[in-house]
Amino acid sequence: MSTVDRVAANVLGMENLTSVLEIENRFLSLLMTNTHFSINYEYPTPPAVVQVGGLHCVPSKHLPEELESFVNGSGDDGFIIVSFGVKVFGFILKNADVPDGIRRLFLSTFARLTQRVIFKGEDDSKIKDDDHIPPNVKLMSWMPQVDLLGHPKIRLFITHCGLNSKQEAVYNGVPFIALPVFADQPINAQKAHDDGYAIRLDWDNLMEEILYDAIQRILFDPRPRYARRMKQVSALMRDQIESPMDRAIWVVFFRYFSE
Structure with a gap:
């Protein structure tokens, strides 16, 4: 994580950034992960971890x-x-x-x-x-x-x-x-x-x-x-009650912003 902190400080051009671990320990209440059980190894998650893998996958459009x-x-x-x-x-x-x-x-x-x-x-x-x-x-x-x-x-x-x-x-x-x-x-x-x-x-x-x-x-x-x-x-990846995008929107705006 110290490497991540250094890269973030360099890219953002800012000093004295709050470290990733401190953010996690003090402020983290939701973690959306780019995973889905159909293609990633399964692991137990607490309610604060929500899988939204394939969030960018949409039906194809016409080619040039x-x-x-x-x-x-x-x-x-x-x-x-x-x-x-x-x-x-x-x-x-x-x-x-x-x-x-x-x-x-x-x-x-x-x-x-x-x-x-x-x-x-x-x-x-x-x-x-x-x-x-x-x-x-x-x-x-x-x-x-x-x-x-x-x-x-x-x-x-x-x-x-x-x-x-x-x-x-x-x-x-x-x-x-x-x-x-x-x-x-x-x-x-x-x-x-x-x-x-x-x-x-x-x-x-x-x-x-x-x-x-x-x-x-x-x-x-x-x-x-x-x-x-x-x-x-x-078929397993697509067999979801809602799309990953809808799930992400719901968990951010309704679970947390409504509190």
């Missing part, structure tokens, strides 16, 4: 015309999206920070697929001259992830498994491949892997055949276990 044309062009094969988070995680796919082999590993793997792939993290201007961009791959520096995950032609999500991305995938019932980096991502990925609706891979031993095999297992499992299990977990 160019993007809609690209995904609809995938036909029955559908499409895959690849995203490793917002700018704080962007270093994974920046040319300056990642060996050329990693980037080319992804591109050569995608070239073997019949699905179309939307790959967030780089655009054409950042690709080196000797890189080959397969015709089924679209590079984007930003994409409407929630709307793509809710599209009827989505088949698979490749992600760093940050909690928000995991919630969006489960909300929309899209199985995924997780390549976690740090913080909560490894435990998010492991839980999804253990629960049977995702495959966890590791950057340290990532090879083209390993990635390709994981994609094939999710897309073409004859049972199909990953899609079926994801459908079950998604």
